[in-house]
Amino acid sequence: MRRRLYQHLLASDTALVLVVLVVIDRRDPMSFGDGRVIPDPARAGQVVTARRSVVWYRACEAEVSREVVGSDRIVRPYVKFTLRIPTRLGPQVVDSQPNIQLPIGLPAHAQNSYQAVLRFHRCGLTSRVWPLVVDAPPIFFDVVEP
Numbered sequence: 001m002r003r004r005l006y007q008h009l010l011a012s013d014t015a016l017v018l019v020v021l022v023v024i025d026r027r028d029p030m031s032f033g034d035g036r037v038i039p040d041p042a043r044a045g046q047v048v049t050a051r052r053s054v055v056w057y058r059a060c061e062a063e064v065s066r067e068v069v070g071s072d073r074i075v076r077p078y079v080k081f082t083l084r085i086p087t088r089l090g091p092q093v094v095d096s097q098p099n100i101q102l103p104i105g106l107p108a109h110a111q112n113s114y115q116a117v118l119r120f121h122r123c124g125l126t127s128r129v130w131p132l133v134v135d136a137p138p139i140f141f142d143v144v145e146p
Helices: 002-025
Strands: 030-038 047-056 061-069 075-077 081-083 090-095 110-122 132-144
Touching: 030 110, 030 132, 047 132
Parallel strands: none
Antiparallel strands: 030 047, 047 090, 061 075, 061 081, 061 110, 110 132
16 A cells, blocks of 8 residues: 555656656747837838847757738748857847848838747757747837838
């Protein structure tokens, strides 16, 4: 009877430890603060930079998908790229690399947005099978006529 009780306790403790490890492994590797597009206002066809304040909690590598969504609700995607592991952890200000060339047909005198999604494939054990997905908050900016 005691042996079964010990086996049951050991199994439940092991399950609890595994759940805690998965929760720790699945935490976001970074968080976002303020962001802005430089220059703002921008002109259609212009090359701009998205500047964000971020806090890195862990060193990870991600595939980044970016897009500009016009006030006309047309999504203009950009080529995916790999985000390098940060050289240091903690708070920092980062600029989009490569910079973003705004499309010629982007509506003027209206609020457009820059958005990004990061998919971490190498950030702990579980992300190799089940990627961590972090949505960056949109950055809104104005476009003026050329």
